Amino acid sequence: MRLATKATHQQTRAINHGLVLRTIYDLGPISRAEVARVTELTRTSVSELVGEAIDEGLVEEVGRGPSSGGKAPILVQVVEDARVVIGLDLGEQAFTGALVDLRGRILRRVEVPVEGRDGKAALGAVERLVDELVAAAPEDRLLGIGVGTPGLVDTAGGEILWAVNLDWQDLPLGRILTDRTGLPAFVANDSRAAAMGEYLFDVNRHAPNLVAIKIGHGIGAGIVLGGELFEGDGFGAGEIGHTSVVDDGVECRCGRFGCLETVASSRAVVAQAREAAAANPGGELARRLRDAGADPTIDDVAAAVRSGDEEARRIAAAAGRWLGRSVATLIGTLDIRHVVLLGSVTHLGEPWLDAVRDESARRALALLGRETRIEVGGAAEDTVLLGASALLMTRELGLVPAR
Amino acid sequence: MRLATKATHQQTRAINHGLVLRTIYDLGPISRAEVARVTELTRTSVSELVGEAIDEGLVEEVGRGPSSGGKAPILVQVVEDARVVIGLDLGEQAFTGALVDLRGRILRRVEVPVEGRDGKAALGAVERLVDELVAAAPEDRLLGIGVGTPGLVDTAGGEILWAVNLDWQDLPLGRILTDRTGLPAFVANDSRAAAMGEYLFDVNRHAPNLVAIKIGHGIGAGIVLGGELFEGDGFGAGEIGHTSVVDDGVECRCGRFGCLETVASSRAVVAQAREAAAANPGGELARRLRDAGADPTIDDVAAAVRSGDEEARRIAAAAGRWLGRSVATLIGTLDIRHVVLLGSVTHLGEPWLDAVRDESARRALALLGRETRIEVGGAAEDTVLLGASALLMTRELGLVPAR
Numbered sequence: 001m002r003l004a005t006k007a008t009h010q011q012t013r014a015i016n017h018g019l020v021l022r023t024i025y026d027l028g029p030i031s032r033a034e035v036a037r038v039t040e041l042t043r044t045s046v047s048e049l050v051g052e053a054i055d056e057g058l059v060e061e062v063g064r065g066p067s068s069g070g071k072a073p074i075l076v077q078v079v080e081d082a083r084v085v086i087g088l089d090l091g092e093q094a095f096t097g098a099l100v101d102l103r104g105r106i107l108r109r110v111e112v113p114v115e116g117r118d119g120k121a122a123l124g125a126v127e128r129l130v131d132e133l134v135a136a137a138p139e140d141r142l143l144g145i146g147v148g149t150p151g152l153v154d155t156a157g158g159e160i161l162w163a164v165n166l167d168w169q170d171l172p173l174g175r176i177l178t179d180r181t182g183l184p185a186f187v188a189n190d191s192r193a194a195a196m197g198e199y200l201f202d203v204n205r206h207a208p209n210l211v212a213i214k215i216g217h218g219i220g221a222g223i224v225l226g227g228e229l230f231e232g233d234g235f236g237a238g239e240i241g242h243t244s245v246v247d248d249g250v251e252c253r254c255g256r257f258g259c260l261e262t263v264a265s266s267r268a269v270v271a272q273a274r275e276a277a278a279a280n281p282g283g284e285l286a287r288r289l290r291d292a293g294a295d296p297t298i299d300d301v302a303a304a305v306r307s308g309d310e311e312a313r314r315i316a317a318a319a320g321r322w323l324g325r326s327v328a329t330l331i332g333t334l335d336i337r338h339v340v341l342l343g344s345v346t347h348l349g350e351p352w353l354d355a356v357r358d359e360s361a362r363r364a365l366a367l368l369g370r371e372t373r374i375e376v377g378g379a380a381e382d383t384v385l386l387g388a389s390a391l392l393m394t395r396e397l398g399l400v401p402a403r
Numbered sequence: 404m405r406l407a408t409k410a411t412h413q414q415t416r417a418i419n420h421g422l423v424l425r426t427i428y429d430l431g432p433i434s435r436a437e438v439a440r441v442t443e444l445t446r447t448s449v450s451e452l453v454g455e456a457i458d459e460g461l462v463e464e465v466g467r468g469p470s471s472g473g474k475a476p477i478l479v480q481v482v483e484d485a486r487v488v489i490g491l492d493l494g495e496q497a498f499t500g501a502l503v504d505l506r507g508r509i510l511r512r513v514e515v516p517v518e519g520r521d522g523k524a525a526l527g528a529v530e531r532l533v534d535e536l537v538a539a540a541p542e543d544r545l546l547g548i549g550v551g552t553p554g555l556v557d558t559a560g561g562e563i564l565w566a567v568n569l570d571w572q573d574l575p576l577g578r579i580l581t582d583r584t585g586l587p588a589f590v591a592n593d594s595r596a597a598a599m600g601e602y603l604f605d606v607n608r609h610a611p612n613l614v615a616i617k618i619g620h621g622i623g624a625g626i627v628l629g630g631e632l633f634e635g636d637g638f639g640a641g642e643i644g645h646t647s648v649v650d651d652g653v654e655c656r657c658g659r660f661g662c663l664e665t666v667a668s669s670r671a672v673v674a675q676a677r678e679a680a681a682a683n684p685g686g687e688l689a690r691r692l693r694d695a696g697a698d699p700t701i702d703d704v705a706a707a708v709r710s711g712d713e714e715a716r717r718i719a720a721a722a723g724r725w726l727g728r729s730v731a732t733l734i735g736t737l738d739i740r741h742v743v744l745l746g747s748v749t750h751l752g753e754p755w756l757d758a759v760r761d762e763s764a765r766r767a768l769a770l771l772g773r774e775t776r777i778e779v780g781g782a783a784e785d786t787v788l789l790g791a792s793a794l795l796m797t798r799e800l801g802l803v804p805a806r
Contacts, residue, residue, distance in 0.1 A: 040416070040419065231738070233610070233740040233741075235738070236738035243735035244731065244765070332639075332646035333643060333646075334640050337636040337637065363659075364646060
């Protein structure tokens with residue numbers, strides 16, 4: 001006989017710690033006796049757990065409550081600005097860092113352009129960004145560093161197994177940042193961090209189950225189930241960019257053929273736009289790409305879409321349909337009603353989003369597709385770094401910020 | 404601020420109830436005081452929870468332990484044969500029912516052929532099966548009824564939303580069985596029940612994350628995450644049979660086109676074998692299908708595969724490749740290392756299984772596909788009914804059997 005619940009004895013203490021902290025947060029100022037009554041824990045356990053939280057500076061005593069006959073009890077409450085986290089978003093165009101408080105408020109924000117850096121140069125840029133934020137942080141209140149990075153990440157070990165764009169392989173970024181600063185660090189794939197950010201910081205959404213798909217140079221999804229990030233057996237849950245979708249497709253940068261990224265990423269869209277421009281050099285799309293210079297981006301294609309250029313709209317819709325296929329599979333596999341789309345390819349706008357929605361509705365089982373909401377998210381541009389910060393706070397404190 | 408853990412205050416009591424029961428099971432005979440010490444719960448809470456369990460007949464007092472100075476404490480232990488569950492598997496060929504004890508042991512088993520029954524006739528057969536098992540069960544120890552059925556099931560309401568084979572739509576099977584017997588009933592999709600059965604009763608496997616795919620007339624997957632069944636936002640997680648995989652494919656019984664079921668189900672394999680036999684009426688496959696009479700089954704095709712018939716092997720491999728595609732997507736989406744294949748199509752054997760494995764490895768991201776184990780499960784033919792029984796026990800007692 002075994003319990004269906006996940007609460008093994010070893011986890012009980014962590015759960016109790018969290019219960020006590022949350023009870024103080026929700027009901028404080030509150031006495032230890034009242035915490036014991038509400039949580040059904042022994043007074044001894046509660047006193048120990050509250051003592052730990054006070055030692056950690058998370059909880060403080062704030063005077064005495066009304067007496068119920070004997071001596072008036074001491075009340076405790078959570079210290080709201082007790083900790084600050086450094087959140088990082090290693091984006092395609094820029095590395096962004098911020099100081100984030102326990103409520104997910106950004107106290108300071110720094111952005112440095114990537115300018116094509118990769119390998120050691122990119123790592124150097126990350127280190128300088130962290131140094132700057134450590135210097136700017138209130139002393140002794142830094143809880144740690146949360147990083148959202150492209151690539152496949154071993155979150156338990158803080159190691160980036162593989163990040164093609166940045167030319168990183170088996171890079172122990174967590175350890176490097178901890179060695180440098182003395183702070184704990186949590187490294188997560190950017191789509192996963194974004195999913196957590198979307199889950200926590202979009203108050204209208206706040207569905208227990210949510211998939212966030214980031215579509216830029218790469219394509220990856222973050223899956224939040226029951227309010228927690230689901231990472232799979234090897235930290236690879238959500239790696240939809242490298243499932244093969246095109247029979248006899250072109251080679252992908254992963255070495256395989258016909259992956260979703262070869263037809264739906266920003267790179268693929270720009271390549272298709274260039275082809276179309278070469279085939280019709282007198283057209284609006286060709287003119288726009290020429291104006292953009294040697295290296296047109298997804299935003300140049302997006303501008304053409306907005307201006308109503310038919311070729312650009314066709315290309316956007318085709319990319320959207322490919323993504324819609326994968327969204328249909330996600331819906332069929334997980335039956336998650338909230339899908340959030342993020343990343344530079346979302347700039348393609350309506351023709352792209354309509355195609356994603358139409359194709360996924362067409363391909364998913366009617367009963368499932370009907371109620372699924374597919375939306376463009378990331379209204380808050382700091383979704384990734386806020387999500388990464390939240391993941392660090394969750395690991396270090398058992399608490400996540402919610403505004 | 405909010406806790407990352409799912410333990411809300413309302414859930415605390417249920418978790419505590421489970422903690423107490425498991426502690427008694429693992430460490431019993433044990434005193435209430437010792438249970439309180441191990442669980443860190445108050446003695447008052449423990450006494451209440453043990454009292455409830457004794458009232459329920461799940462726990463019994465078994466004499467006194469050694470004294471630690473004062474009066475020797477009363478010891479308690481779990482009553483192993485305290486409850487019996489009726490488990491049902493509404494299979495394609497037969498409806499199977501069994502009496503299952505809290506350890507997942509089958510005490511009695513009844514099987515009735517379906518013989519093409521559907522609608523009210525099928526429901527009547529289910530009711531008679533339940534009546535027979537209720538009559539055979541030890542009085543006053545029946546905990547409830549767990550049902551594994553094809554189709555999309557609202558497990559919370561016990562309602563079968565849609566089961567094409569049985570021609571059931573919006574059928575409140577849970578309520579019907581409860582009204583008939585006075586017992587609680589839990590109705591789950593058969594693939595979901597099978598996933599739970601595979602998770603619980605295959606000791607070698609017992610991975611916290613597991614996908615079981617049932618491939619018969621229909622195709623569906625059950626997803627176990629962290630030891631618990633994941634059902635999605637609308638009980639549809641795992642409905643992979645009706646995601647569209649073939650462009651311009653044939654019409655599916657769901658009304659859409661090119662679904663996985665149209666190319667990888669038993670129906671599809673038999674149809675392809677018939678076509679091949681018609682094209683080559685002098686061949687081995689044609690002879691076998693003629694011998695099988697008007698209505699050849701997947702097992703006739705499987706026999707041809709085993710005899711080495713090239714056409715049959717080609718058909719089996721093609722069906723396996725289609726399934727392999729979907730498995731690749733599952734791996735890419737969830738990064739689950741344990742995939743178990745069940746159902747009549749697995750009888751196609753090696754050429755089919757090799758094709759599933761090759762295609763999923765070819766299409767999944769290398770880093771993810773490498774460590775995934777894809778195996779044929781269901782060595783225990785009662786996986787579905789044991790899984791359904793376990794789900795009922797989990798809901799009613801917070802306990803699941805593990806042999």
